[in-house]
Amino acid sequence: MGSKFKLLARAGYVARGAVFILVAGLALFSSFGGRPETKSALDALLSQPLGQLWLTLIGLGLLGFVAWRSAQSVANADNHENNAKGMAIRTTLFMSAMIYTGLAFYAFSRAWSLGYGGSGSGEKGLAAWAMAQPFGIYLAGGIGVGFLCGGVITIYKGLSRRFERYLSLSDQKTLLLLCIYGLVSRGIIFVIIGILFCYAAFTVDPGKAGSVADALSWIRRLPFGAIIYIVVAAGLASFGIYNFVEARYRIIRSPDTGAIRAKLPALS
Numbered sequence: 396m397g398s399k400f401k402l403l404a405r406a407g408y409v410a411r412g413a414v415f416i417l418v419a420g421l422a423l424f425s426s427f428g429g430r431p432e433t434k435s436a437l438d439a440l441l442s443q444p445l446g447q448l449w450l451t452l453i454g455l456g457l458l459g460f461v462a463w464r465s466a467q468s469v470a471n472a473d474n475h476e477n478n479a480k481g482m483a484i485r486t487t488l489f490m491s492a493m494i495y496t497g498l499a500f501y502a503f504s505r506a507w508s509l510g511y512g513g514s515g516s517g518e519k520g521l522a523a524w525a526m527a528q529p530f531g532i533y534l535a536g537g538i539g540v541g542f543l544c545g546g547v548i549t550i551y552k553g554l555s556r557r558f559e560r561y562l563s564l565s566d567q568k569t570l571l572l573l574c575i576y577g578l579v580s581r582g583i584i585f586v587i588i589g590i591l592f593c594y595a596a597f598t599v600d601p602g603k604a605g606s607v608a609d610a611l612s613w614i615r616r617l618p619f620g621a622i623i624y625i626v627v628a629a630g631l632a633s634f635g636i637y638n639f640v641e642a643r644y645r646i647i648r649s650p651d652t653g654a655i656r657a658k659l660p661a662l663s
Contacts, residue, residue: 400649404463405642410456412638419632447506454502464492472648495617501567546585555628577637580630584610
């Protein structure tokens with residue numbers, strides 16, 4: 396069971412890495428091509444030969460990543476302490492599992508024309524759903540703050556090299572630098588998405604919420620934006636490589652299902 400779970404988790408990292416490589420590739424193609432890219436990464440993959448098969452495999456891989464994130468959050472596979480910090484980390488991991496569940500089903504829906512996702516998918520769809528709930532403005536603002544905090548934490552994780560504690564990686568400085576570059580770039584994108592979400596909540600307009608593409612577009616409009624855009628887009632490709640590094644070198648502990656079952660009566 397343990398070896399199968401580890402294979403599932405590593406396949407998940409490969410799938411997530413592939414998604415970010417696709418996003419970065421489209422962004423860089425858009426930059427050098429001189430026109431904005433309107434397709435999402437998964438839609439662009441679908442239009443390629445064997446696109447339906449590749450999209451299905453990515454969806455399956457992302458479900459493996461969801462299983463691993465669930466083990467990290469619910470079963471505490473990384474052995475975080477039972478304090479406020481540990482619970483905050485596990486809550487973030489659980490939210491990540493939910494996000495990638497949606498992305499996996501979106502991949503399946505595009506591959507098999509299931510009608511899931513549509514125009515309301517992604518961050519704007521999430522903002523619209525949040526604002527439709529009771530106290531929705533505050534919920535959308537909270538999601539924005541979550542993206543902001545996640546971005547800052549990701550930047551800190553890269554610069555402090557705290558990710559190394561979970562990797563059996565030594566004396567490979569090039570890979571370490573790529574990991575740092577990728578984490579910082581992804582963190583910057585998350586911070587911008589968080590700002591756009593907070594702005595959407597403030598204006599009560601879910602259309603103001605931003606995706607990765609919107610964040611890159613915002614960067615492009617800055618002074619020297621074309622250069623910064625290329626640097627950050629290349630950084631997202633590095634984050635994809637970081638996921639491949641995790642697929643190969645990540646220390647993955649299978650969840651203790653016995654301990655989980657023992658806790659269920661107490662929880663009930």
